[in-house]
Amino acid sequence: MSGQTLAERILSDTLGRPMRAGDIAIVPVDLAYVQDGTGPLTFRQMELMGLRKAANPGRTIAFIDHASPAPRKELATDQVYLREFSREYGIVLSDVGGGVCHQVAFESFVRPGDVVVGADSHTVMGGAMAAFATGMGSTDVAVAIGLGKTWLRVPETTRFEVDGAFPKRVYSKDLILKVLGDIGSDGATYKAMEWSGPAIEAMPMSERMVLTNMAVEAGAKCGLIASDSETARYLGSVGREADWTPLAADPDASYGGVRDIDVSAVEPMIARPPQEDNVVPVTDPSVLGLRVDEVYLGSCTNARFEDIAVFCGILKGNEVAKGTRLFVTPASRDVWDKCLRAGLFNVLLDAGAVINSPGCGACPGVHGGIPGDGEVVLSTTNRNYTGRMGNPNASVYLASPATAAVAAIYGEVVDPRDVP
Amino acid sequence: MGRAWKFGDNVSTDQIAAGRYYHLRSNLPELAKHVLEDARTEFASGVKPGDFIVGGRNFGKGSSREHAVIIIKMVGTRAILAKSFARIFYRNCINNGLPAIVVDTDRIDEGDDLDVVLDRGLVSDGTKRVELSFPPFPAVVARLLAEGGLVEFIKRHGDLPTTSRGVA
Numbered sequence: 001m002s003g004q005t006l007a008e009r010i011l012s013d014t015l016g017r018p019m020r021a022g023d024i025a026i027v028p029v030d031l032a033y034v035q036d037g038t039g040p041l042t043f044r045q046m047e048l049m050g051l052r053k054a055a056n057p058g059r060t061i062a063f064i065d066h067a068s069p070a071p072r073k074e075l076a077t078d079q080v081y082l083r084e085f086s087r088e089y090g091i092v093l094s095d096v097g098g099g100v101c102h103q104v105a106f107e108s109f110v111r112p113g114d115v116v117v118g119a120d121s122h123t124v125m126g127g128a129m130a131a132f133a134t135g136m137g138s139t140d141v142a143v144a145i146g147l148g149k150t151w152l153r154v155p156e157t158t159r160f161e162v163d164g165a166f167p168k169r170v171y172s173k174d175l176i177l178k179v180l181g182d183i184g185s186d187g188a189t190y191k192a193m194e195w196s197g198p199a200i201e202a203m204p205m206s207e208r209m210v211l212t213n214m215a216v217e218a219g220a221k222c223g224l225i226a227s228d229s230e231t232a233r234y235l236g237s238v239g240r241e242a243d244w245t246p247l248a249a250d251p252d253a254s255y256g257g258v259r260d261i262d263v264s265a266v267e268p269m270i271a272r273p274p275q276e277d278n279v280v281p282v283t284d285p286s287v288l289g290l291r292v293d294e295v296y297l298g299s300c301t302n303a304r305f306e307d308i309a310v311f312c313g314i315l316k317g318n319e320v321a322k323g324t325r326l327f328v329t330p331a332s333r334d335v336w337d338k339c340l341r342a343g344l345f346n347v348l349l350d351a352g353a354v355i356n357s358p359g360c361g362a363c364p365g366v367h368g369g370i371p372g373d374g375e376v377v378l379s380t381t382n383r384n385y386t387g388r389m390g391n392p393n394a395s396v397y398l399a400s401p402a403t404a405a406v407a408a409i410y411g412e413v414v415d416p417r418d419v420p
Numbered sequence: 421m422g423r424a425w426k427f428g429d430n431v432s433t434d435q436i437a438a439g440r441y442y443h444l445r446s447n448l449p450e451l452a453k454h455v456l457e458d459a460r461t462e463f464a465s466g467v468k469p470g471d472f473i474v475g476g477r478n479f480g481k482g483s484s485r486e487h488a489v490i491i492i493k494m495v496g497t498r499a500i501l502a503k504s505f506a507r508i509f510y511r512n513c514i515n516n517g518l519p520a521i522v523v524d525t526d527r528i529d530e531g532d533d534l535d536v537v538l539d540r541g542l543v544s545d546g547t548k549r550v551e552l553s554f555p556p557f558p559a560v561v562a563r564l565l566a567e568g569g570l571v572e573f574i575k576r577h578g579d580l581p582t583t584s585r586g587v588a
Contacts (some may be wrong), residue, residue, distance in 0.1 A: 024558070048575070049571055118484075135484045137485075146577065186481070186506070189506065218477065219481065
């Protein structure tokens with residue numbers, strides 16, 4: 001019998017019996033969370049179902065991040081309900097300004113080997129910690145909170161074996177956009193995407209998180225990376241050394257497919273509207289020189305300290321182009337704090353940026369930088385669907401923080417490799 | 421019988437329940453007035469109870485927002501037919517007792533009269549006088565659908581559908 005993929009390994013360890021792709025099982029949940037867009041429905045469903053307590057309140061979190069702070073009375077009132085419910089059930093509350101659920105969960109809660117369900121599709125980001133982390137709807141998460149378990153089918157796994165060194169100004173965002181362009185926005189539906197190889201082993205956690213974050217953009221149930229020495233370093237950096245355990249797929253695991261990627265051949269990439277798999281290199285005539293009205297540096301995908309540091313490294317000493325707006329939304333309070341201490345906010349403010357409080361900001365189109373009719377946004381976020389950033393008559397292009405930084409300086413799409 | 425409302429590939433939950441109506445998520449009857457607005461503006465005002473949504477590939481991709489499924493059901497949609505579904509959306513359909521049926525939708529045209537017989541795995545197109553078959557639902561899915569969704573199931577049984585063999 002062949003060895004196990006990372007997904008099979010985590011679920012087998014959780015259940016104490018061997019699990020194989022295709023098996024359907026009821027699985028205990030180690031961490032469950034909701035956010036302010038999905039949480040009110042989750043909690044109302046719990047009340048409807050008569051689930052009067054959380055099975056594991058200390059490992060259940062309500063995040064207020066999507067409308068943070070609330071731009072409308074209806075949303076502020078939803079948040080009143082989330083706070084009251086959290087207090088009554090004794091579950092953890094991450095209130096306004098704490099940051100995006102996936103980032104804060106990653107910093108403070110997700111552990112290698114955990115089964116994580118979140119009422120938000122980008123819950124998959126937790127897979128960079130070798131956790132089986134997946135997004136579900138409000139009702140599924142309501143049951144997971146109330147009963148401490150969920151049902152799921154063990155996914156088949158596609159392995160992405162990545163070798164080579166990243167060229168100058170090419171990042172994991174460019175790699176995932178390239179992969180999305182290759183396999184399409186349903187190229188991994190129901191599957192796990194497991195990332196391995198020398199380029200992944202050498203990759204810092206902040207960059208790994210981009211790969212697993214956007215697994216859902218290929219339709220995947222989870223994105224996974226082994227827990228290794230970099231995982232240990234990361235956990236140490238957030239004061240959670242004790243949470244580290246090594247975890248990897250077996251060398252003889254059986255995969256549904258393997259894709260080899262030489263990252264030294266990857267270029268800076270841009271996803272054009274209306275979806276994330278409509279990808280071209282930055283040098284493509286359809287994007288190079290495109291005028292940009294708004295540059296948006298934010299979201300669970302690319303608004304960590306390291307992203308903002310790359311952005312500021314390029315922006316420093318420049319001003320944002322006349323006629324272009326720059327909005328920056330750090331992913332969490334911890335990110336905000338690091339940026340402040342490192343002097344990055346001075347670089348941004350000197351350049352003319354607007355800095356928003358930590359949270360999801362304009363990415364889901366609720367507030368904090370919604371574009372006007374006919375405007376073009378270059379964004380470090382994860383989705384560019386029609387209406388995604390709040391206006392169906394605007395166009396959203398997705399790119400790395402480096403490509404976004406040069407667009408802020410020049411007011412148009414420029415190849416970041418051509419800029420000092 | 422109900423009429424077919426055809427949609428293309430990759431209809432996202434952002435197109436079904438747009439972010440600019442985020443403040444209506446706790447006011448579902450109001451949100452339902454904007455259902456699928458960014459995919460077909462005329463759908464919300466034209467859909468009748470018993471009608472069918474007929475999509476292409478990867479229907480319901482993107483965000484986990486279950487409100488998207490709830491408002492599709494609220495306006496009376498009988499079932500969603502598509503070549504394939506995004507996984508979170510698919511689970512949300514089943515959890516709300518809304519059949520999500522995988523079938524070759526190229527053979528159905530806008531405005532066709534449709535009917536569905538779930539337990540026989542058949543979609544009938546009265547306009548074209550053809551029947552399209554679809555594979556049976558997995559046991560757990562069939563059970564949840566038969567009981568009206570996950571909320572109803574938990575209210576009745578207090579637990580997830582299990583047997584000695586595991587699930588359902």
